[in-house]
Amino acid sequence: MLLVAAACSQAGHEEADTVSIIPQPRYVQMDEGTFRIDKDTKIFLDEPVEEYMRIAGFLNERLLAAAGFSLEITDEMTADGNVIFFMNAGLPSEAYGIHVEPNRIVIDYGDGAGAFYALQTIFQLLPEEIFADSRQRGVKWEIPCLAMEDAPRFKYRGMHLDVCLHYFDVDFLKKYIDIMALHKVNRFHWHLTEDQGWRLEIKKYPLLTEKGQWRKETVVGSLNSGVYDGTPYGGYYSQEQVRDLVQYAAERYVTIIPEIELPGHALAAIACYPELSCGLEDHYETATKWGVFKQVYCPKETTFEFLEDVFDEVFELFPSEVVHIGGDECPKASWKACPHCQALIRKLGLKDEYELQSWFVTRMEKYINSKGREIIGWDEILQGGLAPNAKVMSWLGEEGGIQAARQHHEVVMAPHQKYYLDYWQADPDSEPLAMGGPTTLKTMYEYEPVPEVLTPEEARYIIGVEGCVWTEYMDSPERVEYMAWPRMCAIAETGWTQTGKDWDGFTRRLETHLGRLDRLDVGYCKAFFNPLIVFHNDTKYSKVVTMTVDAPDAEIRYTLDGSVPDASSPVYDKPFVINRQQTVTAAAFRNGKIIGEIRTKHF
Ligand code: ACM
Ligand code: ZN
Numbered sequence: 001m002l003l004v005a006a007a008c009s010q011a012g013h014e015e016a017d018t019v020s021i022i023p024q025p026r027y028v029q030m031d032e033g034t035f036r037i038d039k040d041t042k043i044f045l046d047e048p049v050e051e052y053m054r055i056a057g058f059l060n061e062r063l064l065a066a067a068g069f070s071l072e073i074t075d076e077m078t079a080d081g082n083v084i085f086f087m088n089a090g091l092p093s094e095a096y097g098i099h100v101e102p103n104r105i106v107i108d109y110g111d112g113a114g115a116f117y118a119l120q121t122i123f124q125l126l127p128e129e130i131f132a133d134s135r136q137r138g139v140k141w142e143i144p145c146l147a148m149e150d151a152p153r154f155k156y157r158g159m160h161l162d163v164c165l166h167y168f169d170v171d172f173l174k175k176y177i178d179i180m181a182l183h184k185v186n187r188f189h190w191h192l193t194e195d196q197g198w199r200l201e202i203k204k205y206p207l208l209t210e211k212g213q214w215r216k217e218t219v220v221g222s223l224n225s226g227v228y229d230g231t232p233y234g235g236y237y238s239q240e241q242v243r244d245l246v247q248y249a250a251e252r253y254v255t256i257i258p259e260i261e262l263p264g265h266a267l268a269a270i271a272c273y274p275e276l277s278c279g280l281e282d283h284y285e286t287a288t289k290w291g292v293f294k295q296v297y298c299p300k301e302t303t304f305e306f307l308e309d310v311f312d313e314v315f316e317l318f319p320s321e322v323v324h325i326g327g328d329e330c331p332k333a334s335w336k337a338c339p340h341c342q343a344l345i346r347k348l349g350l351k352d353e354y355e356l357q358s359w360f361v362t363r364m365e366k367y368i369n370s371k372g373r374e375i376i377g378w379d380e381i382l383q384g385g386l387a388p389n390a391k392v393m394s395w396l397g398e399e400g401g402i403q404a405a406r407q408h409h410e411v412v413m414a415p416h417q418k419y420y421l422d423y424w425q426a427d428p429d430s431e432p433l434a435m436g437g438p439t440t441l442k443t444m445y446e447y448e449p450v451p452e453v454l455t456p457e458e459a460r461y462i463i464g465v466e467g468c469v470w471t472e473y474m475d476s477p478e479r480v481e482y483m484a485w486p487r488m489c490a491i492a493e494t495g496w497t498q499t500g501k502d503w504d505g506f507t508r509r510l511e512t513h514l515g516r517l518d519r520l521d522v523g524y525c526k527a528f529f530n531p532l533i534v535f536h537n538d539t540k541y542s543k544v545v546t547m548t549v550d551a552p553d554a555e556i557r558y559t560l561d562g563s564v565p566d567a568s569s570p571v572y573d574k575p576f577v578i579n580r581q582q583t584v585t586a587a588a589f590r591n592g593k594i595i596g597e598i599r600t601k602h603f
Contacts, residue, residue: 044076062131088109107119126143156186190259196290197235207272262307276303350384361375419447419468481524529595529597535601557586565586
């Protein structure tokens with residue numbers, strides 16, 4: 001690249017003094033002027049091979065939809081300007097640099113992931129209309145002049161989806177992956193097997209999907225309601241669909257990590273092939289409510305044969321180096337009552353059922369390692385001893401992650417108190433049914449995934465973070481999007497951004513970013529614009545009230561008599577006390593106008 005750097009011209013351009021990128025890049029230096037993409041702009045590819053053609057194609061796809069033109073792709077160096085250069089600058093994987101000048105953009109990368117992430121940032125530097133799927137008239141497709149250097153903090157930036165408690169079709173999964181990729185999230189943890197349904201076609205065991213996809217009905221409301229809907233529920237993914245999705249994800253630099261649960265959460269498989277169980281019951285049925293079930297795999301040779309066969313097909317479908325073997329919530333009741341299991345414990349000289357579980361997982365790890373793959377499992381795989389090469393996904397809290405890191409095993413942090421997206425994100429009094437929490441956007445944003453108690457040497461084993469979407473109470477794509485976004489933006493930023501937390505900066509960028517999610521038709525939760533009213537227990541006759549709102553530069557105005565607050569209502573500025581006759585009605589205001597919804601909370 002020997003082009004002479006031209007000074008950025010300011011003529012006729014409003015300089016954007018800030019940009020709003022999520023996740024926040026490592027280094028941004030704003031300059032004056034803008035680069036405008038028009039129909040004569042060219043894309044220069046340093047490496048005009050399929051991978052980079054595809055990345056350039058993503059830019060053209062958006063431009064064609066929103067701007068009505070696409071750009072010529074060339075591998076001929078030109079000095080004329082009005083070019084977006086993609087240059088292999090030998091950067092580390094996933095890293096990129098962007099230099100925007102009035103007559104050119106230079107994107108530096110070291111691999112396709114870096115070039116792809118640069119493009120995701122370019123999209124966020126353009127007007128939000130670039131995310132529209134229809135022609136936007138009168139938009140100037142301008143990018144502010146700047147210099148940017150960016151690289152991820154963690155190599156593992158994950159988002160999970162449970163498709164067992166509820167099933168989601170492949171089109172939705174593609175959209176899910178698209179939105180992940182926009183946030184530079186690079187691992188899709190696909191939770192495919194459960195007590196309530198088996199969703200992955202396995203050719204050698206056709207019953208797993210013919211039968212195991214089904215449950216005869218589903219609990220209504222919370223898991224203990226005792227009320228069932230009487231409607232069979234099923235759904236599965238054919239191997240052809242899986243291959244298609246794996247490729248779709250790979251083209252967006254997302255690795256799919258399949259999860260095949262063992263030894264617990266196996267009831268759907270056992271309902272198809274009862275010989276996989278300890279055989280203590282006459283009849284096994286796919287679960288119809290949520291929770292943990294005592295019917296687990298029995299560690300018999302035939303069970304291992306089955307699991308090895310399943311993983312053989314999994315390896316054919318998923319190129320991921322790492323597969324998730326579950327390992328969580330495996331009750332020991334069946335193993336305690338099973339003569340085979342008890343004899344095995346004695347024969348192997350094991351102390352108890354926890355050591356049997358460890359032996360089970362280690363045996364599976366040996367097989368999986370022999371096929372050139374590695375395992376990751378939930379915290380409970382620490383019980384009875386960690387398998388020699390296992391990675392741990394820490395969900396119970398941080399303790400498992402800390403223990404594993406101290407044993408020099410890699411760890412992904414997904415503590416449920418901070419990173420479970422099935423928890424309430426706003427006041428449960430006014431939100432749909434959820435699993436726990438509340439876990440607000442701010443709580444998620446502020447979570448620091450490297451525990452302070454780790455030494456720097458141990459801290460290196462924390463390889464990343466993951467947001468988990470368990471779908472007990474999400475029976476539609478709309479519900480998933482509502483629960484996942486924008487909180488997942490916070491997790492994505494923690495996974496990517498090197499610099500410390502900046503809640504105020506995040507909320508400012510997020511407000512702009514929500515406009516992009518609107519264009520992308522992501523049905524995120526809008527609690528960001530609403531007051532969160534919290535009643536703190538005081539006396540029998542009184543509550544202490546605090547209120548917060550995430551949206552920046554907003555004030556909360558409220559009433560205590562049930563009337564709708566307006567621009568003349570009192571502004572909340574400190575905690576106050578209410579009595580039993582009072583109801584708090586509040587809204588967030590900017591410039592005298594309500595920006596979100598009116599929230600009411602009754603004593
Ligand atoms: C889990 O939530 N059972 C990993
Ligand atoms: Zn058994």
